[in-house]
Amino acid sequence: MPRSLPKYVQAFTDRHNKPRFYFRRAGVKRQPLPGLPYTPTFMLAYGAALEASQLAGVKSGSKVRLSKTEGPKVAPLPGSMSALVAEYKASKYFGRLGPTTIKNYTRLFDKLEAEVGTFPVKKMRRADVERMIDRRVKAGGPEAGNSVRRVLKLLMKVAVQRGYREDNPTLGVEKAEAPLGKKGYRTFSEADVSAFIAKFPLGTRQYLALSLLxxxxxxxxxxxxxxxxxxxxxxxxxxxxxxxxxxxxxKTGKQLVIPIADMLREALAVAAVPAGAPAFMRTKDGRAYTPESFSNLFSAWSKRAGITEQASPHTLRKAAARRLAQAGCSVHMIAAMTGHDSLAEVENYTKAAEQEGLADMAMLQLQRPKGLPQPL
Incomplete structure (x- = not known):
């Protein structure tokens, strides 16, 4: 017996005798659907179209819960990606995350639900995962693609644990890489540090910000x-x-104790921040900055210093790790400062410094006069 079409799907045969399918629902624009009904490609597009129509406020047969502070919210379909997201948010894994990570993951989950919220968890394939990552890379770069990869890995791990599927389709899916010649966040260079200090010397709040970072x-x-x-x-x-x-x-809840370096010691002594101050870095009315406002302000200060490339607090975090690597610190020593759990992430920061040091040693070997003993 032929399987009926999904709700709101219309079919017809075009002049080339090829079947065509459209999502058509009152109040929203008609949308073509690729492939054949119930194939993964078709269902991904269908789920996105259905979700978009629900977000547009079209009446649905699903139960709708109303809130005084939120718009209409459609109850997730059992077995759908939205239902899995809701279950993950109620799990011990989500509850043990830091507030910043929870905020970031919630934003990523919202985007994921808008794209494939109604898609069945058990039908998700590796190819579907890779397509979603590719779309996000195209829209926002490798970092955006790796973010969706990360949350999908979390969700599918829970799906396997709860028996919603037997395999994890995210296993073996590689991280998105930047194109050749391009990288993610750049590192604040020593030339940038010099330019920043020339514009904002010791005694300015900009110098204090640089020192803290x-x-x-x-x-x-x-x-x-x-x-x-x-x-x-x-x-x-x-x-x-x-x-x-x-x-x-x-972000991590990790407790660290860090020695105060000479540059920061001098900047703090000059700033002479009162004991009752809410933060070392304060706004003009004495309040602590939000992470977002601080980041925007530091980027603006960098532009005033003549730094035209990307300059954010994160580029200073990478610069700090680079400096530690150039000083000969091991990845474990650097991780003790940065708080990283993954040594692989620290190695990403230190690769350039290690390459430079090894290249210097190689040149010394090459230029060493013959007959002299080799260095131990």
Whole structure:
């Protein structure tokens, strides 16, 4: 017995005797659907079209829950990707994440649901995963593609654990790579550091921001929270010799104790931030910056310093890791500063420094006069 078409799907045969299918629903524009009904390609497009029509406010046979603060929200279909997202959000895995990660994942889940919310979890194939990553890479670059890869891996892990499917279609799917000659976040260079300091010398809040980022190797979400309360021991606003910073990372919850480097020690002593201040970096009215506002402001300061390339707090985090690598620190030592769990991520920061050092050693070997003993 032939299987009926999915709801709101119309079919006809074109003049070349080829079957055509459209999603057609009152109140929204008619949309062509690729392939044949119930194939993965077709269902991905169908799910996206159905989701878009629901978001557009079209009445649906599904139960709708109304909220005073939110628009209409369609209850997720059992076995769908939206239902899996809801289950993951209610799981122990989601609850143990840091607030920043929860915020970022929620944003990614919203995009995922808008694209494939109604798609059945058990029908997701590796090819579907790779297509979604490719689309995100095309729209927002490798970082965007790897973000959707990361959340899909989390969701499919839960799907297997809960018995919704036997295999994990994300296994073996490689990370998106930047095109040859291009990289993700660049590293704030030493030339950039010099240009920034020339424009904003010791005693300015811009210099203090640079010092906090470069000497702690922390994320912007952690830097904006650093305050006199993070100083280990009795706080003296003008003396930071031999002192340390103790912090708990917002993203990971990891607790770190970091020595205060000379550059930061001098910047803090000149700033003489009062003990009761909410943060070392404060707005003109004395409040702590939000991570977003701090990031935007630092980029604007960098432009004023004549730095035309990408300049964000994250480029300073990479620069701090690079400096540690150039000083001969091991990946474990660098991870102790940055708080990374994955040594592979630290190695991404240190590859350039290691290459430069090995190249210098190779040239010394080449130019060493014959007959002299080789270095140990």
């Amino acid at each position: 470069l000497c702690t190797a922390q994320r912007r979400s952690d830097v904006v929270k650093l305050s006199p309360k993070n100083i280990v021991g009795t706080y003296d606003p003008t003396d930071f010799a031999g002192r340390r910073l103790a912090l708990t990372q917002i």
